[in-house]
Amino acid sequence: MEVKENKIDIGGKTVYYLSYERGNMRNFILLHDSKQRSDSWAKIDALRKIGQWGFNVYAPDLPGFGNSEQNEKYNFGSSPSKGASFIKDFAEKLYLSSLNIVGPSVSAGVALKSVIDSPELTNSAIIIGGLGVDHILNELNKIEKPVLILWGTRDNIVPIDHGQKYHDLIASSIFVRIDGTGHCIQLEKPDIFFNNVKKFINNL
Template sequence: MIIVAKIVNEKFLQIDGHKIRYLESGNSKNTLVLIHGLGASAERWNRVIPLFSDSFHVVVPDLIGFGYSDKPTIDYTPDLFSEFLENFFIATGIERPNIVGSSLGGQISVEYASIHSQEIEKLVLVSPAGMMKQSTPALDAYIMAALYPNELSAKNAFELMEGSGKSVDANIVNGFVERMQLPNAKLAFMSTVLGLKYSKSIASKLKSISTPTLIIWGGNDPVIPINYADDFVSAIQDCRFYRMDGCGHTPYVEDPQTFAAKVLEFLNGI
């Protein structure tokens, strides 16, 4: 059997004078946008991009302040990220995308969808932030790893976050350490943490989302525990839920095949 490697292109564009980096794969007329979480980058989705790009034009931005996008000295609030997403769609010419948002990316997707619900085809939220206001030991470890980035602290944080007991890919650990050592990376990270802490609850915004929505949550998520899932499922008008047992905060990293299968099933209306 001949295995054909999926081509993933790295691209850059300007938004409000800031350089923004994103990855792109697939040629479908249907677009799927993947939004990463706090302290992450487009690479966090590497294991599922090839699984989606047969069926979708996959676009994966580095959020402003993260990855290899610019990190200006500004206040990183949920409103800022929602506006960034709107401007990113305008700059890339993306219309009626399907959106998958993880953790912080999930909250950003909610903020955007609460205003632009009619402009989104379907929405997938993976362990979304926005309801939990107190920290957890796994989140504390992750914040410490961001402030003091080294292999040991990052490895400890990712092992706690995954909650599966499996060893963490060294590329994930090393990539995180490298990115957190970039200029202004720590500032953007902590500004985002504070912006989330002091932002209003997104509960009222969930009720305004009419986009068909799927919530996926790792059954063993130690970062944002699964008991927060009902807040989302009960508030969003057209919402279904899938629990990924044996997974922690990033099921698309821990079990990419199952994750992709469930997302494609939802997006394709099966």
């Protein structure tokens, strides 16, 4: 089984995504930050590795990034709500439910807002050095689904105390500090990232 490249139409625009499908009902969606795209996950073999735990795995280029066309409706940079709307439409287009959404950096707000807005579609959220969360701070206490918060102790983009704040506001969250890593734990120390995610998922 191989990772596949795909293109679909969402909201009248082309969306490119990578997929590793096992044909079951459990799904991961891997988001990227504002400086990367879906292939950042392919470089660490994330789709296949997570897929082999028994999941279908999808890594879209968010609208306006990589090979996906710009669509103002989903401009997540201006609003986590718009990003969450894209996740919902992407999931419905592919008939996906039971979503575990990984949101690094600026996509963290999208992942958390998706859990808030679409609890019927989502199973959990995993955020890494979360940016874009301050817009929805007053909504974090609504989250009841499990959330894993990963933060590098050497993150010089977003201080680690932000992660502690989010953990305090989300009763269902787990906060893990990763020693010696910066803002992009998944790229800097992928083995540690995978181990933490697998432990989290196995305990759900």
